[in-house]
Each structure stands twice: as C-alpha cells, then as structure tokens.
Amino acid sequence: MNIRIAERDIAERVRSIVADLRPLEGPLLPILHQVQGEFGYIPQEALPVIADELNLSRAEVHGVVTFYHDYRDHPAGRHVLKLCRAEACQSMGGDALAERVKQMLGIDFHQTTLDGSVTLEPVYCLGLCACAPAVMFDGEVHGRVDDELAGELVEEARR
Numbered sequence: 001m002n003i004r005i006a007e008r009d010i011a012e013r014v015r016s017i018v019a020d021l022r023p024l025e026g027p028l029l030p031i032l033h034q035v036q037g038e039f040g041y042i043p044q045e046a047l048p049v050i051a052d053e054l055n056l057s058r059a060e061v062h063g064v065v066t067f068y069h070d071y072r073d074h075p076a077g078r079h080v081l082k083l084c085r086a087e088a089c090q091s092m093g094g095d096a097l098a099e100r101v102k103q104m105l106g107i108d109f110h111q112t113t114l115d116g117s118v119t120l121e122p123v124y125c126l127g128l129c130a131c132a133p134a135v136m137f138d139g140e141v142h143g144r145v146d147d148e149l150a151g152e153l154v155e156e157a158r159r
Contacts, residue, residue, distance in 0.1 A: 007045045013038060014046045018053040028054060028064060032071060041072040069123065077112040077119040079157040081105075082136040086125040092132035097150060098122075104154045118157040 017034045021027045031050060036042050042065055051058045065071045083089075083098050098109075105113055105120055112119040128134035131143025137153050145153075 010039070010043050010045045011049050014049045015053060018050060022053070028056070028061070029068075032065060032068075036071060040075045044073065069121070074112075077116050077157075079117060079138050080119045080121060080136075081153060081157060082121045082123040082126070083109075084124070084126045084128070084132070084134045084136075085122045086129070088129035089133040094133035097133050097135075097145060097147075100147060101150050101154065104151065115158075118154070 014035055017038065018027075018031055021031050021034060024030055028050070031054075032042060035046050035050070039046075047061050047065070048058055050056070051061045054061075065073065081101070083101060084094060085098070086094075101120065102108055105118055107113055107118075107120055109120055109122045123136065126134045126136055126141050128141055128143045133145050134141060134143045135145050135150070135153065136142070137157070142149060142153070
C-alpha cells in the first residue's frame with residue numbers, strides 16, 4: 001500500500017512539473033532537471049509519466065536520462081565529489097588521483113559510501129584544464145588537486 005501511495009505521489013508531483021514546463025520549446029531537459037531538483041534523482045516511476053505527458057516513448061525519455069551524466073537514477077550522498085576524467089587532468093595525474101580517492105572512500109565511480117556521506121562521479125571536463133587535475137566538490141571547483149587537498153575534501157565530506 002505504501003509503495004502505491006509513494007508512486008502516486010511521485011506521479012502527481014511529476015505531472016505538476018510537466019504542466020509548468022510543457023510550454024517551453026524542447027521541455028524534456030528542463031523537466032528532467034526540475035524532477036531531479038525535486039527528488040534528488042529521477043525516480044523510475046517518473047519516466048512513464050513524463051513520456052505520457054509529452055507524447056514520447058519511455059525509451060526516448062530513458063535514453064535522455066542515461067545519456068547525460070548529471071542525471072541520477074538513485075539518490076546521491078550528502079556530498080557529491082566529481083573527478084575530472086578529461087585528457088588534461090589525466091595527463092597531470094588525474095588517474096592516480098582517482099584511484100587514491102576511490103581507495104580513501106572505499107567506492108568506485110557512480111557509487112555512494114555506505115554511510116551516505118559521499119557520491120563519487122566522473123565528469124568529463126570542468127573547464128579548469130590549466131589547473132589540472134580538477135575536482136568539483138558540492139558544486140565548487142578546485143584545481144591543482146594533490147593528495148593533501150583530496151584528503152581534506154574527503155575528510156570534510158565524511159563530517
């Protein structure tokens with residue numbers, strides 16, 4: 001019973017978002033952003049509602065959600081740490097940095113620590129190529145990240 005109520009609540013909230021944004025030209029991306037803003041991720045229950053409301057197939061909506069890396073299909077941790085995986089950052093030690101951060105957190109990309117404190121995500125260019133390697137921690141970009149700064153960010157996230 002609770003599952004049906006939750007699904008109904010999600011569907012109602014998603015329909016409201018779609019109704020507000022449907023007049024936009026190309027409303028799918030703004031709708032998905034708003035849904036993720038509302039729930040912290042895009043619930044699977046939202047996909048058929050969006051598809052139906054926009055007269056799209058579920059596959060089309062699913063394809064957009066899975067194509068863009070910023071959309072999540074599960075809740076993120078309290079903090080999100082994004083590591084740049086672009087060539088400039090890789091050439092400046094980004095691969096080794098990524099391995100150290102994964103080891104510090106005990107998780108891989110697209111995972112969240114068991115305590116729910118940190119979600120680790122790859123990102124393909126933060127625009128800080130001259131200051132590689134770069135990371136984004138809770139929306140704030142940091143350049144020239146070394147082991148010390150990475151450790152500080154991980155410790156901050158664990159608090």
